[in-house]
Amino acid sequence: MANFKVNGEDKALDIEPDMPLLWALRDELGMTGTKFGCGIASCGACTVHVNGVAVRSCVTPxxxxxxxxxxxxxxxxxxxxxxxQPVATFDPANSALTAVQQAWIDHQVPQCGYCQSGMIMAVSSMLAQNPNPSDADIDSSITNVCRCGSYPRIKRAIRSLATA
Ligand code: FES
Ligand code: FES
Structure with a gap:
């Protein structure tokens, strides 16, 4: 059994202990907002928070x-x-967005969007620890890959938050 809390909801899953968290979320819990990219901790598409800290769930058992x-x-x-909120009752249309999510809309960051869940999770964690990051801080903290090349808009969105 695996026991942990997801978005405030207790989960008890009958799965192998070495199952990556990514697959527990996607396949066992049906939460497909977290994406699979590389499976080797390189792209960041699978980023979630564990106790508020960004973690790559594809390599986290x-x-x-x-x-x-x-x-x-x-x-x-x-x-x-x-x-x-429990996932079962979460209603994105009627829930407030975080400042990071709003900045992503304001600056029209996503293109295909595939990487953006992981980007937002990584950036949210970085800003919680460092609310006013320099470009160098951003480059060293946000190593997520965007195949659409949305990096300039990601930086603009982060800067808008840092100077807000
Ligand atoms: S899928 Fe986890 S880092 Fe790429
Ligand atoms: S927006 Fe397409 S991969 Fe990042």
Whole structure:
């Protein structure tokens, strides 16, 4: 069994302890906002938060997050507001966005969008630790890959938050 909390909801799954968290989220819990890209911790598409810290879930076995608090893109806004909602009742249309999510809209960051869940999770974690990052800080912290090349808009969105 694997036991952890996802977006405020307790989960007990009958799965192997070495199953990557990514597959527990996607295949066992049906939460497909977290994406599979490379499977080797290189692209960041699978980024989630474990106790608020960005983690690449494709290489994180569920045994490593036993009893921990997982936040996915589906629960980011309610987690930030301190009002974690159960996934079953989460309604994106009627939930406030985080400042990062709003900045992504304001600056029209996504193109195909595939990498953007992971980007937003990584950037949210970075800004929680470093609210006013330099370009060098961004480059060293955000190593996620965007095949559409949205990096300039990602930086603009981050800068708008840093100077807000
Ligand atoms: S899918 Fe996890 S880092 Fe690429
Ligand atoms: S927006 Fe397409 S991969 Fe990043």
């Amino acid at each position: 569920v045994s490593a997050v036993e009893g921990q608090e997982i936040t996915t893109i589906e629960g980011l806004a309610s987690a930030a507001a301190g009002t974690a």
